Amino acid sequence: MSSWIVSEKTANIVVYAIKTLGQRHMFEKLRINRNRKGWEQRLLDRLMRINCRAWDENYPSEEKTECVKYQYDEIDHSISDTQLFKSIGCFTYQCDGLTNKPALLKYVEWLENDIAGSIVRGTKEYFDAVWDNWPEKTGVKV
Numbered sequence: 001m002s003s004w005i006v007s008e009k010t011a012n013i014v015v016y017a018i019k020t021l022g023q024r025h026m027f028e029k030l031r032i033n034r035n036r037k038g039w040e041q042r043l044l045d046r047l048m049r050i051n052c053r054a055w056d057e058n059y060p061s062e063e064k065t066e067c068v069k070y071q072y073d074e075i076d077h078s079i080s081d082t083q084l085f086k087s088i089g090c091f092t093y094q095c096d097g098l099t100n101k102p103a104l105l106k107y108v109e110w111l112e113n114d115i116a117g118s119i120v121r122g123t124k125e126y127f128d129a130v131w132d133n134w135p136e137k138t139g140v141k142v
Contacts, residue, residue, distance in 0.1 A: 003058045003094045005051055008070040013087040015044050016075035017111055021084075030104050041072040047091070050105050054095040081119050088112040 006014075018032075019040060027034055032043060052067035092109050095101075120126050 003055055003096070005048075005055055005065070005068055006091050006094055008068075008073075010087045010090055011044055011047055011051075011070050012073050012075055013079065013084065014047055014091050014108060015040055015072060016079070017084050017088055017115070018043065018108070020077075021111060021115070022107075026107055030107060044070055044072045046104055047108075050095055050098070050102055051091065054098045057099065058097055081115055081122075085112065085115045085119060088115065 022032075033039055048070060049067055052065050056062075056064050088108060089112055092105070092112055095105055098105065
């Protein structure tokens with residue numbers, strides 16, 4: 001398994017995705033207080049600690065890495081869903097293999113899957129695909 005510390009831009013995109021697509025009840029569950037000044041920076045710091053921990057677990061023979069300190073920076077709101085998906089995927093891949101995954105990482109993985117589903121549901125192929133019409137066509141009595 002290969003892993004690395006993600007770039008500052010990728011980390012900020014993950015924060016942006018959580019900030020803009022996150023579900024209200026999850027913020028509370030993950031102890032993210034959006035009313036507190038600087039919450040995005042604290043979220044970024046938490047994400048990077050997860051990434052650094054994954055690095056340390058994937059390379060136990062190496063010296064423990066000093067966790068990078070990135071600066072939170074607003075992301076251009078015109079970022080595409082595909083770029084969001086790919087950047088989040090990069091982050092979750094670099095954190096793969098962690099023992100005792102933190103709830104925040106599990107949520108980022110869920111968000112990644114949700115974005116993928118949104119992208120697919122927006123395609124003509126998905127629109128044209130057949131949706132099961134059970135029970136009408138199967139003959140099963142309900």
